[in-house]
Amino acid sequence: MQIETPYLMFLGDVPDRLAAKTAYGIVDWRPEWCIGQIRLPGCAADLGIPDLTLDEALAKGCRTMVIGVANAGGVLPEHWVAEIVAALEAGFDVASGLHARLGAVPAIAEAAARRGRALHDVRHTDETFATGKGTKRPGRRLLAVGTDCSVGKKYTVLALEKGMRARGMDADFRATGQTGVFISGRGVAIDAVVADFISGAVEWIAPAADPKHWDLIEGQGSLYHPSFAGVSLGLLHGAQADAFVVCHEPSRTTMRGVQHPLPSIRQVIDLTIQLGSLTNPGIRPTGIAVNTQALEEDTARSLLDKLGAEYGLPATDPVRFGVDGLVDRLIAEFPETAP
Amino acid sequence: MQIETPYLMFLGDVPDRLAAKTAYGIVDWRPEWCIGQIRLPGCAADLGIPDLTLDEALAKGCRTMVIGVANAGGVLPEHWVAEIVAALEAGFDVASGLHARLGAVPAIAEAAARRGRALHDVRHTDETFATGKGTKRPGRRLLAVGTDCSVGKKYTVLALEKGMRARGMDADFRATGQTGVFISGRGVAIDAVVADFISGAVEWIAPAADPKHWDLIEGQGSLYHPSFAGVSLGLLHGAQADAFVVCHEPSRTTMRGVQHPLPSIRQVIDLTIQLGSLTNPGIRPTGIAVNTQALEEDTARSLLDKLGAEYGLPATDPVRFGVDGLVDRLIAEFPETAP
Numbered sequence: 001m002q003i004e005t006p007y008l009m010f011l012g013d014v015p016d017r018l019a020a021k022t023a024y025g026i027v028d029w030r031p032e033w034c035i036g037q038i039r040l041p042g043c044a045a046d047l048g049i050p051d052l053t054l055d056e057a058l059a060k061g062c063r064t065m066v067i068g069v070a071n072a073g074g075v076l077p078e079h080w081v082a083e084i085v086a087a088l089e090a091g092f093d094v095a096s097g098l099h100a101r102l103g104a105v106p107a108i109a110e111a112a113a114r115r116g117r118a119l120h121d122v123r124h125t126d127e128t129f130a131t132g133k134g135t136k137r138p139g140r141r142l143l144a145v146g147t148d149c150s151v152g153k154k155y156t157v158l159a160l161e162k163g164m165r166a167r168g169m170d171a172d173f174r175a176t177g178q179t180g181v182f183i184s185g186r187g188v189a190i191d192a193v194v195a196d197f198i199s200g201a202v203e204w205i206a207p208a209a210d211p212k213h214w215d216l217i218e219g220q221g222s223l224y225h226p227s228f229a230g231v232s233l234g235l236l237h238g239a240q241a242d243a244f245v246v247c248h249e250p251s252r253t254t255m256r257g258v259q260h261p262l263p264s265i266r267q268v269i270d271l272t273i274q275l276g277s278l279t280n281p282g283i284r285p286t287g288i289a290v291n292t293q294a295l296e297e298d299t300a301r302s303l304l305d306k307l308g309a310e311y312g313l314p315a316t317d318p319v320r321f322g323v324d325g326l327v328d329r330l331i332a333e334f335p336e337t338a339p
Numbered sequence: 340m341q342i343e344t345p346y347l348m349f350l351g352d353v354p355d356r357l358a359a360k361t362a363y364g365i366v367d368w369r370p371e372w373c374i375g376q377i378r379l380p381g382c383a384a385d386l387g388i389p390d391l392t393l394d395e396a397l398a399k400g401c402r403t404m405v406i407g408v409a410n411a412g413g414v415l416p417e418h419w420v421a422e423i424v425a426a427l428e429a430g431f432d433v434a435s436g437l438h439a440r441l442g443a444v445p446a447i448a449e450a451a452a453r454r455g456r457a458l459h460d461v462r463h464t465d466e467t468f469a470t471g472k473g474t475k476r477p478g479r480r481l482l483a484v485g486t487d488c489s490v491g492k493k494y495t496v497l498a499l500e501k502g503m504r505a506r507g508m509d510a511d512f513r514a515t516g517q518t519g520v521f522i523s524g525r526g527v528a529i530d531a532v533v534a535d536f537i538s539g540a541v542e543w544i545a546p547a548a549d550p551k552h553w554d555l556i557e558g559q560g561s562l563y564h565p566s567f568a569g570v571s572l573g574l575l576h577g578a579q580a581d582a583f584v585v586c587h588e589p590s591r592t593t594m595r596g597v598q599h600p601l602p603s604i605r606q607v608i609d610l611t612i613q614l615g616s617l618t619n620p621g622i623r624p625t626g627i628a629v630n631t632q633a634l635e636e637d638t639a640r641s642l643l644d645k646l647g648a649e650y651g652l653p654a655t656d657p658v659r660f661g662v663d664g665l666v667d668r669l670i671a672e673f674p675e676t677a678p
Contacts, residue, residue: 134565134597195537195570196530226473226618230537230573237565258473260617278599279565 001127003095003120003185004063006033008052010087012080013042014069020045022097023068025179029158033185035060040079045069054090064120066182067096076100085111095120097178122181125192132199132238134279139209140337142286142330143241144219145272147263149228149256151249152318154180156289157216159318160245163327164214168339171214174206176235180218190220190231198231202238212337214330217241223271224263225255233275240279243286243330244272250303251294265311286333287326288315340466342434342459342524343402345372347391349426351419352381353408359384361436362407364518368497372524374399379418384408393429403459405521406435415439424450434459436517461520464531471538471577473618478548479676481625481669482580483558484611486602488567488595490588491657493519495628496555498657499584502666503553507678510553513545515574519557529559529570537570541577551676553669556580562610563602564594572614579618582625582669583611589642590633604650625672626665627654 007030009023017024027034027047036052039045052060065087071077076084076098084094084102088111096102102119103109112119142160144153157173164171173180175187193201206215217239221228246268255262263271269285276283288307292300300317308315314325331338346369348362356363366373366386375391378384391399404426410416415423415437423433423441427450435441441458442448451458481499483492496512503510512519514526532540545554556578560567585607594601602610608624615622627646631639639656647654653664670677 131566131596134599191533191535193534194530195532195534195573196567198534198569199566224617226576227470227538228535229576229614229617230569230571231534232569233572234534234569237568257470260473275568278563278568 001120001122001125001181001186001188003182004093005185006035006062007064007066008057008062008092009034009037009047009049010065010067010069010083011037011039011043011045011047012067012069012071012077013040014045017045019070020047020068021070022179022182023047023066026066026068026182029183035062038065038083040083054087054092058090058092062092064093064095067094067098068182071098076105081105081107084108088112088115088117091115091117093118093120095122095182097122097182099123122178122189123192125188127188127204129193129197129200129204131196132203132234134199134237136240136280137208138211139213139215140242140334141206141215141217141239142243142245143217143236143239144247144289145232145236145244145268146219146222146247147224147265147268148222148249148252149220149225151247151252152289152291153219153247156245156247156318157218158183159323160216160326163323167327169214169337170210170212171216174215174217176202176205176218176220190235195230198234199238202235206239214337219247222255222263223268223275224260226258226260236272236276237279241276241283242280243284243333244276245287245289245326246285247289247291249291265307269311284333285313286329287313289318289326290315292317292320340459340461340464340520340525340527342521343432344524345374345401346403346405347396347401347431348373348376348386348388349404349406349408349422350376350378350382350384350386351406351408351410351416352379353384356384358409359386359407360409361518361521362386362405365405365407365521368522374401377404377422379422393426393431397429397431401431403432403434406433406437407521410437415444420444420446423447427451427454427456430454430456432457432459434461434521436461436521438462461517461528462531464527466527466543468532468536468539468543470535471542471573473538473576475579475619476547477550478552478554479581479673480545480554480556480578481582481584482556482575482578483586483628484571484575484583484607485558485561485586486563486604486607487588487591488560488564490586490591491628491630492558492586495584495586495657496557497522498662499555499665502662506666508553508676509549509551510555513554513556515541515544515557515559529574534569537573538577541574545578553676558586561594561602562607562614563599565597565599575611575615576618580615580622581619582623582672583615584626584628584665585624586628586630588630604646608650623672624652625668626652628657628665629654631656631659
């Protein structure tokens with residue numbers, strides 16, 4: 001799946017900002033791809049980019065209309081269908097993060113076929129994956145792991161991609177979630193892959209590469225999360241991670257959606273090394289990324305200093321304080337990948 | 340999904356016995372459900388049960404025609420389609436273990452709709468699962484784990500079900516693979532479930548039950564298998580296993596389909612306890628099941644004696660030497676579940 005860029009962002013008439021979370025994530029990390037937005041009457045979200053008609057967006061070079069919003073009940077509202085059909089008629093591809101498949105709506109399927117346009121459902125995949133082989137492949141890989149779900153893994157690897165490229169390093173973000181797929185224009189949402197093929201899908205997402213190249217792989221869940229640890233382990237084995245960064249959210253007391261307490265950063269480091277060694281005995285931690293949004297700057301800095309000293313690793317909030325320390329450590333540990 | 344029994348077994352014209360592996364497994368464990376077989380000209384498999392016409396099978400009470408065979412290339416051969424349509428017309432449900440969905444063939448979908456018959460694709464599921472919650476639920480659960488894939492996990496829990504029921508214990512086999520689903524008439528093949536829902540699907544397969552009740556859950560893969568460890572971990576967490584039996588095949592040198600060496604039984608016991616404790620801190624091993632098919636009886640017995648002494652656990656080949664020792668240990672460890 002390769003989604004053509006740039007994007008026209010379709011927001012429909014979502015009732016709040018949260019329902020457009022995916023769209024905001026895309027604009028945050030790929031502002032240059034997000035040329036304009038289409039909002040229907042009653043829409044309560046605003047990406048802060050120009051409102052465009054289909055014709056205006058086409059004239060500005062947009063190739064794909066992106067539906068980066070959640071809809072209630074999983075069914076495509078009729079007035080969204082009309083807009084999607086109009087976009088296809090105008091010559092756009094359409095990419096959707098909805099649970100419902102675009103092609104399951106006959107009017108959309110017919111319009112796409114008639115105009116020869118592509119429909120991308122990033123929550124689904126028609127790709128046939130092999131099972132993971134666990135065979136060592138060239139190129140370096142870093143995986144973001146976490147003490148929980150939703151602790152900043154995607155933002156950490158995206159910030160690393162930016163920081164490493166700025167230093168002239170050869171690094172690519174590798175998406176494993178739907179927002180990430182829109183941000184990279186390719187990849188597979190792991191939650192679209194059936195269980196037997198998790199590690200195989202990651203081997204496909206982050207294939208053999210130049211020895212100086214880094215794949216920066218978006219992690220999912222946590223090895224300590226009772227709902228998602230299997231996904232996290234399949235990702236770890238498929239990634240054959242050389243390096244990992246532990247992501248953490250210090251205000252969290254129980255793991256997301258369940259009653260289990262958060263593991264310590266130490267526990268996550270130890271278990272990631274123990275289990276990751278199966279497909280890469282050289283795996284090692286290269287940093288800690290903390291989402292300090294809820295903390296005052298002074299408190300945030302002293303927490304990071306404390307964690308850095310305790311674990312002997314660079315500790316930062318990638319969004320607030322940058323990733324220089326993480327990149328320095330990566331170069332020190334893997335000098336052959338220096339720019 | 341509840342598959343109506345008894346079964347009429349459809350073998351098509353498979354070129355060898357191996358292609359009908361699923362059908363043989365069903366006949367092994369549910370001979371009373373397998374009333375007859377349908378073989379097309381050229382079929383090289385024979386289940387050793389009567390060859391019946393559709394009308395004869397109907398007269399004998401068969402409710403579902405089971406396609407328990409593998410077909411080349413994943414496409415349903417045209418002459419199988421005709422036979423499947425004829426079965427639907429005659430009033431049978433049809434259940435298939437093929438990768439291709441029955442309903443994707445228009446003639447089959449139309450016949451099923453017209454006659455009001457059910458189509459079951461056990462490799463696919465339309466069930467919507469919740470993510471795993473990890474909350475302790477009543478009832479006891481035993482999980483078969485392994486040093487590798489295909490080391491006898493399904494046969495071990497099926498033999499346990501038989502042995503425990505013979506002693507008057509309350510025990511149910513819980514299928515997680517396609518052959519197991521046919522054998523139990525219900526369940527979900529875990530390889531049909533998308534990654535995020537593995538542990539949630541197992542919570543659904545083996546739900547809250549009477550405190551004296553045992554669910555005997557078919558394991559998949561191995562925590563040490565680089566292709567499938569994620570599946571094995573999701574299964575372990577969803578099962579909240581109180582007890583586990585380690586299954587092993589002594590002639591194996593590398594893990595199935597990959598170059599990795601087999602872990603030791605000790606490694607599997609230790610890692611299963613370590614990781615299983617997340618959702619059940621009381622998890623413990625209650626036996627070792629070895630597939631000794633390749634060994635002479637004397638050699639097999641002395642291997643089992645040696646393993647039993649080394650690990651302080653009952654060790655048996657469930658098919659060859661029965662499961663009495665495994666059941667005795669289970670009752671000793673969980674006396675409240677005694678008959």
